[in-house]
Amino acid sequence: VSDGLSLRFFQESGFTRQKCAKCDSFFWSTVERELCGDAPCVEYSFIGKPLFSKPMNLDEAREAFLSFFEKHNHTRVPRASVVARWRNDIYLSIASIAVFQPHVTSGSSKPPANPLTISQPCIRLNDLESVGRSGRHLTTFEMMAHHAFNTEEQNIYWQDRTVELCHELYTGLGLPGSEITYKENPWVGGGNGGEALEVLAGGLELATLVFMDLEEDPDGDIELKGIKFKRMPRSIVDTGYGLERLVWASQGTPTIYEAVFPDAVSHLTKLTNLKDSLENSSSIISENAKICGVLSIDYGSDLTELRQKVLDRLNAAGHSMTLSEFTSAIEPLEKLFAVVDHSRALAFMFGDGIVPSNVKAGYLARMVLRRTALLLRDLDAQDALSEMVSHHIDTFSATYPEIGANKAHILDMVALEQERFTQTLERGRRTVQRAIGSGGIDQDKLLELYDSQGLPPSVVSDFASELGHSIEVPDGFLAMVAERHQGETKTEKKKPVSIDAEPTNLDFYKDMEKRSFSSEVVFSDIGQISLKNTLFYPEGGGQLSDTGVIAWSGKESQVVEVQKVGDVVVHRLEGETPPVGTQISGTVDDERRSGLSRHHTATHLVGAAARKILGPHVWQAGASKYVDRARLDITHHRRLTRDVIDNLESMVNQLIVEDHPVTTGFHSREDADREYGNTLYQGGAPNYREVRVVEIPGVDVQACAGTHVVSTSKLEAVKVLRTERIQDGVERIEFSAGPDAIKAAQRERALLEETAEKLGVPIDQAPSAAQKFVKEWKELRNRVSSLE
DSSP states (O other): OOOOSOOHHHHHTTOEEEEOTTTOOEEEESSOOSSOSBTTTSOOOOTTSOSSSSOOOHHHHHHHHHHHHHHTTOEEOOOOOSBOTTOSSOSBOOSGGGGGTTTTTTTSSOOSSSSEEEEEEEEOOTTGGGTTTSSSOOSEEEEEEEEEEEOSSOOOOOHHHHHHHHHHHHHHTTOOGGGOEEEEOOEEETTEEEEEEEEEETBEEEEEEEEEEEEEOTTOSEEETTEEEEEEEEEEEEEEEEHHHHHHHHHTOSSHHHHHOHHHHHHHHHHHTOHHHHHHTHHHHHHHHHHHTTSOOOTTSOHHHHHHHHHHHHHHTTOOOOHHHHHHHHHHHHHHHHHHHHHHHHHHHHHTTOOOOSSHHHHHHHHHHHHHHHHHHHTTOGGGHHHHHHHHHHHHTTTOHHHHTTHHHHHHHHHHHHHHHHHHHHHHHHHHHHHHHTTOOOHHHHHHHHHHHOOOHHHHHHHHHHTTOOOOOOTTHHHHHHHHTSSOOOOOOOOOOOOSSOOOEEGGGTOTTOOEEEEEEEEEETTEEEESEEOOOOSBTTBOOOOEEEEETTEEEEEEEEEEETTEEEEEEESOOOOTTOEEEEEEOHHHHHHHHHHHHHHHHHHHHHHHHHOTTOOEEEEEEOSSOEEEEEEOSSOOOHHHHHHHHHHHHHHHHTTOBOEEEEEEHHHHHHHHOGGGOTTOOOOSSEEEEEEETTTEEEEOOSOOOSBGGGGOOEEEEEEEEEETTEEEEEEEETHHHHHHHHHHHHHHHHHHHHHTSOGGGHHHHHHHHHHHHHHHHHHHHHHO
8 A cells, every 4th residue: 555645744743544444545534443534434423513613604614714824825816707707618617726727727827826715606516406405515605725836936835735724724613633534536627637635524525635736638647537647847736625514514504504594594484384394304304414425316316215215214213204204394395405505506697697598608597597496386485586596695795796786687687587487387288298299208308308498307297297198207307407518518629720930920919000011921832921020910809800912022912811820820812922031011901901990899889888788797799890890799688679779879879979098908817817807808718828908998898809999989980780689698789880880870761761752751750651551451451351
């Protein structure tokens, strides 16, 4: 047996490495133990016997943790959004280290502080249907952490100091050191890995200490949990301390929900008339939680079999109940606990800008809301959803004022989604009837009905039963659905295409109004060249490329397209191709560049106005900028009304009249994050060490690589052309700026005049005349139909 993580701290503090008789894992303890101290090897021993010297609520425990690490020279940093907008591989923030992956862990950006401490709200939905049932699972939790980022140039601290700080924290809160075990269990996640220790006490995992020094590499020579890694040039202390578990362990309540959400549990018991049931079932809930801790309740498990195991233990402990009586007693309380948890998750999801939809994070939010609505229906409290979300917002708005400020928008989304779900259920019976008639309903069909029609499996089962059919719904169905939608499908990384040329100097960033320049050809192939420096903007960020002309030695070719390949700008030509070393002069098409720049800046203004009018949940879901128009896709849960469109158009044109400057500049990723936060990344996750920031002071700020006008007055005017809903939860706004806006208004005027002329009325009477005409036409059509 090797010494494993044989740390100096363990040796000096009297720890010995031992092997668990049940799971064969190695762990460290100051006392001789047969078992590692982790569930399911041991039962919870802290229920009714708190582990710490005094009970703590969420705010007290969070502050105790953060202030402890501040006293030990860590900088407290603010939390990030629960929506992982800085990542391309996941939709939700699932751990504190996810906030710093991949830009910091890869070394491309510096951390905001080093070392640092944070309490990061996270959402995980892979155990969705265990929430409420197990007594310990949550969808939303705060992962407190202390992180240190060690490099060859700067060594902060590593394994010994990490464990020493952890031990000092917990013993300082009153947990005897002899009660703590450190279990060895390597960790992988987010493309990284490393040795790790799970921190256990009373059968509960309180924290995980990860020593991240590996990064995924298919050719790597180190393998962990079936994944190949290579050693990183950095070593990162990645810790995760469960805030809610600390609170639970400090109170020793039967379930984590009563410790973490005492007011919410009490409030919902009154709304559902379950107050007496909760009080009378306290001992049953306690035993149930202890036993569930040592049983697997993952999806795919047989719930009836699990309940029988729990019942056998309860009856052996002095209870006398049948399985039916036990289920009737425990099931409503499990649903109540799940609702309390889920409604907090919805407050965070909607508060941080998720708009319910059929894709990505919006899909996951809708899934949680509909599950919560069904649970409340089972508890005969259908109208309590908005009230419970509101209750959570009021409870934690002092800690998260940004969510409290967004309360009205959050509750509007909840109400609208609940209304839509009710309509879905009303249509559901006919949908299920058709599905049964066309071949029956198996698991694949259940998934299809959920994904395409929004029908939960329990509802499908109920409708099928009414129609005389039986459907088997697998336990853990929603967890399977969540797993399918947690993030983008992982694909094998492709080696980037490269051009054998030096990086191009991007002169268009130095002077956006300059159109002519001189340069030298550094790469030449048939029909394409790259230059030492260029004013031609390459296609990117939803903006079309520049076009123009290059000339040399009395010859001339058209630049018809410009693309960026890595750090090299490639110009596609029509005409002759100059060889390497040729000195050329280039001229950018001014009309095209000016039109593209106007519409790019206008896109920023339209987005800013939409957020101001509709709320902070509005995020860019896509954008395209053309010479004569642009379109912006925004997240929003309702259709845009005529009043909203008019207000938006008026606000944008007022900003144009006010003549705000448009400033640009490059910032390091860490400085940009620190100064502007994640709202900077409307256009998606950046992948550069430096971030180009485009700011209209007091109006809008975004990471953006496009070309812009120098001030808003250069736009002259903006005219909204049309809006449409392109998918559930996403509205598209199409608009024109400058001379193109004037032309669009003139076209509308011409159409109105032509319509009025054909109707034979003045322009201001055209709508009423058209309405009269349509009414008379319908009446005539009905008369004709009656004669046939």
